[in-house]
Amino acid sequence: xxxxxxxxxxxxxxxRFGIHGGRFAAETLMPLxxxxxxxxxxxxxxxxxxxxxxxxLKHYAGRPSPLYFAQRLTEHFGGAKIYFKRDELNxxxxxxxxxxxxxILLARRMGKTRxxxxxxxxxxxVASATVSALFNLPCTVYMGEVDVERQQPNVFRMKLLGAExxxxxxxxxxxxxxxxxxxxxxxxNVDDTFYIIGTVAGPHPYPELVRDFQSVIGEEAKEQIMAAxxxxxxxxxxxxxxxxxxxxxxxxxxxxxxxxLHGVEAAGDGIETGRHAASITGGRPxxxxxxxxxxxxxxxxxxxxxxxxSAGLDYPGIGPEHAWLHDMGRVRYVAATDAEALEAFxxxxxxxxxxxxxxxxxxxxxxxxxxxxxxxDHVIVxxxxxxxxxxxxxxxxxxxxxI
Amino acid sequence: MSGAIGGAMGGRARIEARFAKLxxxxxxxxxxxxxxxxxxxxxxxxxxxxxxxxxADIIELGLAFTDPxxxxxxxxxxxxxxxxxxxxxxxxxxxxxxxxARDTETPIILMGYYNPIHSFGVEAFLAxxxxxxxxxxxxxxxxxxxxxxxxxxxxxxxxxxxxxxxxTTDDARLGAVLANTSGFVYYVSYTGIxxxxxxxxxxxxxxxxxxRRHTDLPIAVGxxxxxxxxxRAIAAVADGAVVxxxxxxxxxxxxxxxxxxxMDTVDAVLNLTRELAAGVAAGxxxxxx
Numbered sequence: 001x002x003x004x005x006x007x008x009x010x011x012x013x014x015x016r017f018g019i020h021g022g023r024f025a026a027e028t029l030m031p032l033x034x035x036x037x038x039x040x041x042x043x044x045x046x047x048x049x050x051x052x053x054x055x056x057l058k059h060y061a062g063r064p065s066p067l068y069f070a071q072r073l074t075e076h077f078g079g080a081k082i083y084f085k086r087d088e089l090n091x092x093x094x095x096x097x098x099x100x101x102x103x104i105l106l107a108r109r110m111g112k113t114r115x116x117x118x119x120x121x122x123x124x125x126v127a128s129a130t131v132s133a134l135f136n137l138p139c140t141v142y143m144g145e146v147d148v149e150r151q152q153p154n155v156f157r158m159k160l161l162g163a164e165x166x167x168x169x170x171x172x173x174x175x176x177x178x179x180x181x182x183x184x185x186x187x188x189n190v191d192d193t194f195y196i197i198g199t200v201a202g203p204h205p206y207p208e209l210v211r212d213f214q215s216v217i218g219e220e221a222k223e224q225i226m227a228a229x230x231x232x233x234x235x236x237x238x239x240x241x242x243x244x245x246x247x248x249x250x251x252x253x254x255x256x257x258x259x260x261l262h263g264v265e266a267a268g269d270g271i272e273t274g275r276h277a278a279s280i281t282g283g284r285p286x287x288x289x290x291x292x293x294x295x296x297x298x299x300x301x302x303x304x305x306x307x308x309x310s311a312g313l314d315y316p317g318i319g320p321e322h323a324w325l326h327d328m329g330r331v332r333y334v335a336a337t338d339a340e341a342l343e344a345f346x347x348x349x350x351x352x353x354x355x356x357x358x359x360x361x362x363x364x365x366x367x368x369x370x371x372x373x374x375x376x377d378h379v380i381v382x383x384x385x386x387x388x389x390x391x392x393x394x395x396x397x398x399x400x401x402x403i
Numbered sequence: 404m405s406g407a408i409g410g411a412m413g414g415r416a417r418i419e420a421r422f423a424k425l426x427x428x429x430x431x432x433x434x435x436x437x438x439x440x441x442x443x444x445x446x447x448x449x450x451x452x453x454x455x456x457x458x459a460d461i462i463e464l465g466l467a468f469t470d471p472x473x474x475x476x477x478x479x480x481x482x483x484x485x486x487x488x489x490x491x492x493x494x495x496x497x498x499x500x501x502x503x504a505r506d507t508e509t510p511i512i513l514m515g516y517y518n519p520i521h522s523f524g525v526e527a528f529l530a531x532x533x534x535x536x537x538x539x540x541x542x543x544x545x546x547x548x549x550x551x552x553x554x555x556x557x558x559x560x561x562x563x564x565x566x567x568x569x570x571t572t573d574d575a576r577l578g579a580v581l582a583n584t585s586g587f588v589y590y591v592s593y594t595g596i597x598x599x600x601x602x603x604x605x606x607x608x609x610x611x612x613x614x615r616r617h618t619d620l621p622i623a624v625g626x627x628x629x630x631x632x633x634x635r636a637i638a639a640v641a642d643g644a645v646v647x648x649x650x651x652x653x654x655x656x657x658x659x660x661x662x663x664x665x666m667d668t669v670d671a672v673l674n675l676t677r678e679l680a681a682g683v684a685a686g687x688x689x690x691x692x
Contacts, residue, residue: 014548022548022549023546023548023549024517024544024545024546024549025544025546026472026473026543026544026546026567026569027546027566027567027568027569027571027572027580027591028473028567028569028570028571028591028594028595029571030546030547030548030571030572030576031571031572031573031576032571170476170479171469171470176470177470180470180471180472183472183473184472184473184475184595184596187472187473187594187595187596188594188595188596188599189594190571190594191594285521286518286521286522287516287517287518287521287544288470288518289470289472290544292521295518297518297522299522300491300492300493300519300522300523301468301492301518301519301520301521301522301523302467302468302469302486302518302519303469303470303518
């Protein structure tokens with residue numbers, strides 16, 4: 001594959017990033033998917049849309065999020081300078097609100113009167129329930145039974161926000177099955193319902209529009225690091241389930257050749273055990289949930305179950321743009337295990353006074369591996385994309401603590 | 404290509420021959436959807452073998468998939484039963500070939516989701532499917548926008564690619580949906596997943612009339628048809644009635660507590676087929692009179 005002039009021009013008209021992406025959707029949904037694309041193009045050309053989104057990002061979500069120099073972790077690792085992009089400080093506690101605000105404004109443009117969403121860790125569900133409350137639209141969130149169990153605080157949050165949470169008991173009862181069930185709802189209620197997909201996956205134009213709504217992370221980070229260091233960073237690090245926080249951080253930097261990009265997948269019990277959620281490291285291209293991308297699947301093309309301590313990373317696929325960036329060699333995809341993430345989770349809490357979500361704890365686990373051997377003037381920006389309050393029960397259980 | 408077993412009459416030609424015969428007989432087709440490998444491979448093969456004599460005119464053979472996004476609980480669970488019993492794409496094709504060795508006239512349409520075929524490799528799959536006597540494909544997650552993936556190669560290989568038209572497929576889009584469709588058109592009677600709703604014959608009749616203005620192909624209607632009475636009503640307004648969930652329900656209800664096939668499993672499916680076939684036959688006679 002030859003190197004493109006720019007990594008930022010995708011997708012093409014068919015929604016492809018190289019061989020990945022596309023519109024692998026049921027016919028019932030196709031007219032709506034095409035309408036969504038049309039409406040999104042109109043919104044992109046409407047200064048009023050951007051203005052309204054910026055207003056809510058600033059005054060409701062609390063953007064821009066700070067870029068914070070993690071001095072104690074930097075000293076602890078003894079190598080590269082580590083900065084955190086503090087997206088856990090957003091309203092609702094993660095980067096998910098960026099995308100939900102964008103999509104609900106689209107839903108309103110399209111005259112849709114009902115919101116559905118899928119959620120893994122519950123962060124996207126909470127963000128969807130939040131914007132639905134804000135704009136007075138009924139919201140139904142699909143969540144795997146396993147995730148309902150391990151993310152009780154977020155389930156309760158969603159209910160407080162007025163959303164209906166539907167536990168999904170099919171398949172592996174995690175994020176992938178929640179997505180299936182949301183798609184089934186969508187195909188049934190296609191006339192009045194807007195599906196707020198939480199990550200950079202699904203049929204075109206979802207991967208593109210979710211990326212665009214999340215790119216505010218990277219755009220801010222770029223300005224902030226220029227202000228702090230007077231130059232671009234050397235390495236960006238972000239965790240990847242579907243990959244929306246990573247895509248949001250990476251995309252504005254894709255054409256900055258000097259910036260290395262590292263995406264961290266969930267290695268669960270370890271890649272070699274087969275019990276993991278690392279679709280690039282341990283999967284191959286296939287078609288699921290409306291797009292072609294790297295998937296965990298068996299020899300017969302049946303989707304296999306993902307495993308991760310982090311409900312937000314527990315997905316057997318990855319956004320199609322990541323799949324392409326992997327094929328092109330622009331982003332380096334690595335993995336961190338449950339145990340490594342758990343250690344990073346505790347380290348960050350103790351040294352920085354920040355309890356990270358288990359998802360970015362995977363990113364920090366990778367930072368912990370690379371930072372010590374890098375020179376002191378090497379600048380790493382890591383996306384701290386969610387806060388860990390929701391995970392304290394899971395972590396306590398892993399540590400054998402009863403709370 | 405024509406397979407050795409399928410012969411010159413395979414693929415699209417076999418589907419056309421079947422609809423021509425039904426036209427001569429003045430009745431609509433009963434199209435039966437059964438999940439390949441459900442509840443186990445041997446029982447599934449016996450069901451398949453018995454369907455034509457029980458009155459199935461066309462067989463849709465369900466290709467099991469872990470994540471059937473357009474299917475309701477009954478077909479989801481049937482697929483999982485089949486996967487648990489060890490079904491694969493290869494074994495599904497072998498089952499079709501075994502059927503084809505004894506029946507050269509009843510069309511078999513493979514219905515499912517794209518990923519197992521994507522994984523198998525499109526070229527290898529089309530060769531194997533033709534050689535196994537598969538005549539057509541219905542792929543839920545391959546709309547016209549993705550025709551280069553499988554639709555065009557399948558047509559080149561002599562197989563039919565049967566498209567789903569739905570209540571949301573407006574006139575502007577119908578042309579694209581019908582463009583590469585062959586064999587017949589499958590009209591989905593409501594917006595939703597399989598087994599969740601009920602087909603309304605009046606609404607369906609209007610939709611079928613609308614599609615007829617755009618194509619000469621036979622139009623079969625599926626989703627929401629489970630009783631002989633519903634089959635009769637749909638057969639009066641369309642060229643075929645497709646029944647799926649009622650069959651996966653019949654299999655499920657026949658199983659023992661351990662989820663295994665019983666003496667009744669094959670009969671449960673074939674008796675339902677007989678009843679539905681009678682309904683379909685009554686529908687067209689009434690329409691003619």
